[in-house]
Structure formats: C-alpha cells, structure tokens
Amino acid sequence: MSKQTQLTHPHLGLGCMNVSHAYGAPLEESQAIEALQAAFEMGYRHFDTATLYGGGNNELLVGKALKDRRDDFFLASKCGMAMVNGKKEINGRPDNLRQQCEDSLKRLQTDHIDLYYLHRLDPTVPIEESAGALGDLVKEGKIGGIGLSEVSADTLTRAHNEFPITAIQSEYSLWTRNPEIAVLDTCKQQGITFVAFSPLARGFLTGALKDVTALDAKDIRNNMPRFHAEHYPNNLALLNDYFALAKDIGCTPAQLALAWLHAKDDNIVSIPGTRSVQHMQDNFAATQLRLDAKHVNVLDDMINQNNVHGTRYNATQQAEIDTEEFS
Numbered sequence: 456m457s458k459q460t461q462l463t464h465p466h467l468g469l470g471c472m473n474v475s476h477a478y479g480a481p482l483e484e485s486q487a488i489e490a491l492q493a494a495f496e497m498g499y500r501h502f503d504t505a506t507l508y509g510g511g512n513n514e515l516l517v518g519k520a521l522k523d524r525r526d527d528f529f530l531a532s533k534c535g536m537a538m539v540n541g542k543k544e545i546n547g548r549p550d551n552l553r554q555q556c557e558d559s560l561k562r563l564q565t566d567h568i569d570l571y572y573l574h575r576l577d578p579t580v581p582i583e584e585s586a587g588a589l590g591d592l593v594k595e596g597k598i599g600g601i602g603l604s605e606v607s608a609d610t611l612t613r614a615h616n617e618f619p620i621t622a623i624q625s626e627y628s629l630w631t632r633n634p635e636i637a638v639l640d641t642c643k644q645q646g647i648t649f650v651a652f653s654p655l656a657r658g659f660l661t662g663a664l665k666d667v668t669a670l671d672a673k674d675i676r677n678n679m680p681r682f683h684a685e686h687y688p689n690n691l692a693l694l695n696d697y698f699a700l701a702k703d704i705g706c707t708p709a710q711l712a713l714a715w716l717h718a719k720d721d722n723i724v725s726i727p728g729t730r731s732v733q734h735m736q737d738n739f740a741a742t743q744l745r746l747d748a749k750h751v752n753v754l755d756d757m758i759n760q761n762n763v764h765g766t767r768y769n770a771t772q773q774a775e776i777d778t779e780e781f782s
Contacts, residue, residue: 466717467742468501468529469494469735470652470728471517475509479671482730484516491520493732495528497739503624503650503726504563505533505574506555507543514562522564529569531650532559533604535585536574545775547577549588556592570621572602576777582610583617590618602650605776608637611647620647625778627651627723629660629712629758630681630690631767636779642722651716654725657682660712660758661734662694678769686765693758700753706744709734713741715754 474490475481482490491502502521504513514532521528534555535547552573559568571592573585589601600621603614614620623642627634627649634649642649657676658664667682676682681690694708701711709727716725727738746754760781768776 466721466724467499467713467739468503468531468650468724468726469499470726471502471504471513472508473728473730475513475516476507477675478730479674481509481512484519487516487730488520490730490732490735491517494735495521495524497736499735499739500527501529501531501724501726503531503652505572506535506537506559507533507574510538511558511562514559518562518564525565530563530565531570531572531602532563532568533572533574533602534559534589535572535577545575545577547573547575547580547582547585549584549591552585552588553592556597560597567597567599569599570602571598571600572604572622572624574604575775576603576606576610582606582614586614586617586620593618605778606638607777607779608641610777611638611641612645615645615647620645622648622650622724624650624652624726626653626767627716627725628654628656629715629754630656630760630763632760633778633780636781638779639720643720647722649720649723651723651725652728654716655709655712655727655738659690660694660697661707661709662698665691678772679767680765680769681763681767683765689764693762696757697754700750700757704744704746704750706741707737709737710741710744711746711754713738714744714746715751717741718746718751 474487502517504517534552536545576582592598601618602622602624603611603620604624611623625634639649655661667687670677680686698708701708713725716723729735
C-alpha cells in the first residue's frame, strides 16, 4: 500500500488546528513553525490540518514548517468548510471542492495531499456528488485518499459505494462515544480507518482545565454545553477516580485517555491537538502504553455518555454534523 493511502504510524498523529484556530489567540508564526518542526523531530509522522483552520493560515504554517520533509510524513487536510467573507460556510459542491484542493496544495507547498477529507456534509449536495468529485482528484494524483468527517454510518456507506473511502474522522473519547453507535462497526466491515479527533476531550481528560472562566473569550469551548458552569463541576467530579487509575498505572491522564482509545481497536488513529511541545511529547509517549482488558472495562464504566453532563455541541453546532446520537 502506498503512503498516500496508509495511516499506520503509530496510531497517533498531530492535530495542527490548535496552533492557529479555535482555542484562543493563535501562536506567532515563528512559534507555530518551531512547534510543528519539534513534533516531526520527536517522531510524529501524521499531520492533520484543514482549509477552515485560521482561514487557511494553518495550512500555510504546515507548509512552511514541513515542506522540506514532505516525503517523510503523512499529510491530511480538509475541504468543504471554509471562512468566506468572514463567515463559516459549508459547501460540498464539486467545483468548490476542486478549487479548495488547488488552494490547499498551494498553501501546503506540495503537489499532493495524502488524505483529503470532506470536512462536513453539505445537506444541499448528495454525498455521492461530493465523494465523486474527490474521487476525481484521487484519479488525478492530487490526493491519495478520501476522508469524511463527522458523518453517519449511512452517509459513509453511500459515499464508499460511490468511491472507496480511506478514513472517517469524528470526535471520539471517553466522554464522546457516538462512533460506537454504528460508525466503528461500519469501518471494520468496510476496511476504513477511523481517525479520532479531540481524543483528550478538548483538554478535559488532561486535568489541566479546572476553571472554565479562565478560558480565552474566543475559545470554542465557551459555546459547548459540557464546559458551561452548570455542567462542568459535575464533569470534573468524574476525574477523581480517573486520576487515581492513571497514578496506579503509572502514566499521565492524557496518556491514559489515548491508551484507552488505541486499545479499543487497532484500526483507530488518534490526532490529539496541542500547541505545547511538552504536551506533544507526553502524548507521543502514549504509543508505548498498553492497557489490559480489565482497565479498558473500568474506564468504559468510569466516564461515558450516561454520566457526562451536557451535550457536546450547542444547537447551531449540532446542525452542522451528521453523526448518530444516543437516544
């Protein structure tokens, strides 16, 4: 299998969004480039970015940081959701996806992207049309494989019938179990890699976020119900036993969250995002941690959809996704 369609090193990649998008003020360009290069030097070989992040600036940073190493890592980006005239727009029309791919290639300073996701399903465009357009880009050698993000098993199957899908990316962690409803089984049946974003529950499972009032005004977690004042204290209480288990095992809370995810299925790749080189190192070390079935089962019961307080998205955000929901 060629690098263009492979997602194997080592069940862990780097979500690059954080250096320039969604979690407060972006890093200065020089700091962002240094962080991305440090990630490569410590062993990361799968870097995930998107047209949306930073209004295209995130792709620019990844391109500047890693262009000289392009043959040595797996590059993923996304299309179909972008900032247009200062507003987020979801557009899955074939002509738009092609243009965004051309723009991504220029920003990333490369002639191909190993995995190119449809960032969100456009409800006005049949998934077959979007998948077919991305399939044309595969045939032309501009992308190595097609990915989908935050879609249901039904949408994934329809797209896969139109053109083979390499990977699906959705939020998955101890406190977000939606992929367990149907998507993980579909991935196993179809031989599709599952890529988990926010595997550390947007920082919750690291234990670093104690006071949500300290979040930057532009931090996206301010708009997510689980981080609201009426829910977050109840969620923090779930961490007491979790921290105790991490201490007993001899790992950090972040490493425990990642090890749980990797123990669930060999077909899962996680892409924790951080702007901290120290956190990158901590996360990367999780690839050496193996949990036994007993610990996996304990964690399954410890934090899950039945005891987490608050929904993961607000109504506006929820309307943008196509994933299954627990009843």
